[in-house]
Amino acid sequence: MSSILNTSNLNRSNSSIADAYGLNSQKASMAKADPSTEKTSSQKGSTQTESTGTDAIALSSRAQRAQKIQAMSKDFFANGQFSVADIPALVSRLQKDGILSERQVERLSQNGINPLTTDKTSTQSLQNFIDDELKSLSETSPNNPLINTLVDAKHVLTNMGDAQSPLLAQKAAKVFGQLTDYINSNPPMTDTQKQQWQGLKSTMQVASSMGSQQSALGQLSSYLALAKR
Structure with missing residues (x-):
C-alpha cells in the first residue's frame, strides 16, 4: 500500500x-496547428498559382503572335519578291491577324499606306531594287551613308519572320527615319524610283510597328485583365 x-x-x-x-x-x-501559418501557406500557394497562370497566358499570347508573324513572312517575303504593290495586302493581313491595331493602321494610312489600294504599277521587288541601288552607289559613291541604310533595310526584309523582335523593330525604325530624311531632301529621281523609295520606307514603318513592345502590350493587358477576374 x-x-x-x-x-x-x-x-x-x-x-x-x-x-x-x-x-x-x-x-x-x-x-x-497554427492557423496563421496555414493561412499564410494558403495565400502563398494561391499567389504562386495566379502568377503561374498569368505567365502562361502571356507566353501563349507571345507564341501565337510569333506564329502569325512567321506565317505572314512565309507568304509575303520568303521568295524575295515582295513589292510596293503588295504593301496594302500586307497591312490588311497584319490587321486581320491582330498584329497591327486599328490605330496603327490609321497611322500608316496617314503616311500614304492604304490597305484598300490595289495599284499594281510597280512590280519590281524591293530586294531587287535595293540590290540595284547598292550596285550603283558602290560604283559612283562608295562612301555614301545611304549604303548602310540599304544594307539594314535588306536585313529587315529578309528577317521579317522575326519582326516581333525588339532589335529588328528598332533597326526598321532607324532605317525608316533615315529613308524619310533622304526622301525629304528631294534627290533627283524618276517617278518610278520615288515610288520604290516610298514603298521601302513604308515597309520599314510597317516592320517597326510589328515589334512586340508596340502592338502586343494592349492585347496582353486584355488577357491579364481577364485572368484576374
Missing part, C-alpha cells in the same frame, strides 16, 4: 516539475 502511494506521489511530482518548466504547455502548443 505504501509503495502504491509513493508511485502516485512521484507521478504528481514529475507532472508538477514539467508544468513548472513549461514542458507540457510546449507539447500542447506543438500539437496544435
